[in-house]
Amino acid sequence: MKPTDLLAMAADARHNAHAPYSEYQVGAALLAEDGSVTIGCNVENASYGLTICAERVAIGSAVAAGKTKFTAIAIVADGGPAPFPCGACRQVLSEFCAPELPVYIAGAGFTGAHETTTLGALLPHAFSL
Numbered sequence: 133m134k135p136t137d138l139l140a141m142a143a144d145a146r147h148n149a150h151a152p153y154s155e156y157q158v159g160a161a162l163l164a165e166d167g168s169v170t171i172g173c174n175v176e177n178a179s180y181g182l183t184i185c186a187e188r189v190a191i192g193s194a195v196a197a198g199k200t201k202f203t204a205i206a207i208v209a210d211g212g213p214a215p216f217p218c219g220a221c222r223q224v225l226s227e228f229c230a231p232e233l234p235v236y237i238a239g240a241g242f243t244g245a246h247e248t249t250t251l252g253a254l255l256p257h258a259f260s261l
């Protein structure tokens with residue numbers, strides 16, 4: 133799957149974000165080893181600390197569907213800063229993904245332009261047991 137296809141799916145998913153507090157809508161699309169894609173969006177809560185990021189929603193949904201091996205993730209936000217994953221999401225991704233996992237990032241909506249990095253670049257020395 134091309135990065136732009138995965139980014140487009142993340143861009144669609146962001147429209148479902150529940151973000152009445154930050155108004156920062158984020159979508160994620162997680163590509164599994166079997167070629168399937170699981171989407172996620174941020175889900176905010178009036179008790180702010182309970183908010184779940186788009187990446188962790190996607191991972192939780194994928195794991196619930198029996199998928200635990202992933203080969204790429206795309207993350208798209210409507211505006212504001214480019215939606216690099218927060219520290220918590222980087223650590224959760226590291227539970228299921230290799231450091232070489234491509235991470236595609238697009239801010240201000242998705243118009244085709246994006247940045248590419250890897251999970252290992254975002255989270256060197258991830259915690260593991």
Ligand code: ZN
Binds near residue numbers: 187188217219221
């Ligand atoms: Zn996060």
